[in-house]
Amino acid sequence: MIAKVSKWIQFKIVEPTMKKRLGRLMSNQTSVIKYMSYKGDNDYVIPNIDKNRNDDPIPPKEYWLGYGNTPEEYIGSGKEDVKIMLDLLAENGYSERDNQAVLDLGCGGARMLRNMKANMPNSELWGLDIDAKLIYWNKQNLGDRANFATTTLIPHLPFSDEHFNLVYTGSVFTHIDDLAEAWLLEIARVLKKGAIFYLTIHDESTVQSLATTYKSHPLAVFLHENPTYNANKDNFGMLVIGRDNISQVFYSTEYFKDLVSPRFEILGKKANAYGYQTAVVLRKK
Numbered sequence: 288m289i290a291k292v293s294k295w296i297q298f299k300i301v302e303p304t305m306k307k308r309l310g311r312l313m314s315n316q317t318s319v320i321k322y323m324s325y326k327g328d329n330d331y332v333i334p335n336i337d338k339n340r341n342d343d344p345i346p347p348k349e350y351w352l353g354y355g356n357t358p359e360e361y362i363g364s365g366k367e368d369v370k371i372m373l374d375l376l377a378e379n380g381y382s383e384r385d386n387q388a389v390l391d392l393g394c395g396g397a398r399m400l401r402n403m404k405a406n407m408p409n410s411e412l413w414g415l416d417i418d419a420k421l422i423y424w425n426k427q428n429l430g431d432r433a434n435f436a437t438t439t440l441i442p443h444l445p446f447s448d449e450h451f452n453l454v455y456t457g458s459v460f461t462h463i464d465d466l467a468e469a470w471l472l473e474i475a476r477v478l479k480k481g482a483i484f485y486l487t488i489h490d491e492s493t494v495q496s497l498a499t500t501y502k503s504h505p506l507a508v509f510l511h512e513n514p515t516y517n518a519n520k521d522n523f524g525m526l527v528i529g530r531d532n533i534s535q536v537f538y539s540t541e542y543f544k545d546l547v548s549p550r551f552e553i554l555g556k557k558a559n560a561y562g563y564q565t566a567v568v569l570r571k572k
């Protein structure tokens with residue numbers, strides 16, 4: 288009898304409640320498996336891809352993620368950030384341009400990646416992002432320049448070991464907090480031995496730049512009103528303001544060196560290479 292009652296409770300109360308709760312979580316824009324689903328829990332249709340287009344499509348402004356106010360500024364900023372990256376890589380001994388396997392992790396609307404085919408012909412180019420709407424736009428419009436896939440905030444890359452010659456992330460480790468170590472280990476896994484990881488971070492120079500050259504930037508205004516930032520900006524190892532994929536993460540030079548040292552050596556870095564962010568060139572040990 289008791290077993291029958293508990294089975295009834297399980298069937299009639301527990302399971303429907305769980306299903307309802309799971310349904311609620313799954314329908315969130317950022318879902319339980321941590322990515323931004325396309326159109327929430329609605330049905331959707333993606334048109335066939337027009338493979339004959341040869342224009343230079345520009346994403347809708349809301350997909351620019353704040354990079355520029357005009358199409359010229361948006362496109363120009365991507366070209367500029369790729370040039371700065373390739374120059375810094377060349378200064379640090381990586382100047383291969385042909386037949387490379389390259390991953391742009393957190394590619395957004397492919398602002399940088401859209402320029403990579405012209406710079407690295409015959410290469411296998413990939414753009415990943417947790418935001419499915421950006422990935423669909425990229426696939427529809429820039430699918431002839433790179434491969435794209437939606438991934439999750441969980442530190443997993445859907446590639447085999449030692450696949451890539453170059454992984455780069457523009458302003459992504461500035462938003463990864465507790466999972467930074469796990470992401471570094473995962474990126475190291477998919478890089479060939481001796482291959483390059485280029486990333487941009489917030490560090491002491493960023494704090495400096497946000498107090499001077501960039502003091503009217505919305506991020507500077509936001510941070511300068513934040514008590515945790517103000518109390519710790521002059522002395523920190525890792526400083527995290529806000530949480531999850533919208534956190535603002537800062538590293539001291541020393542802390543960052545220790546963070547990457549299990550798998551990477553630091554080849555070089557450049558302050559204010561990506562706006563107020565510092566670019567760092569790492570080589571997989």
Ligand SMILES: C[S@@+](CC[C@H](N)C(=O)[O-])C[C@H]1O[C@@H](n2cnc3c(N)ncnc32)[C@H](O)[C@@H]1O
Pocket residue numbers: 352354392393394395396397398399415416417418421438439440441456457458459462463532
């Ligand atoms: C500030 S935007 C930079 C976009 C692009 N890298 C650029 O330079 O134009 C950060 C991007 O990283 C994505 N992102 C954040 N965390 C991520 C993760 N763990 N894996 C993949 N993408 C991530 C966000 O969805 C967003 O598109």
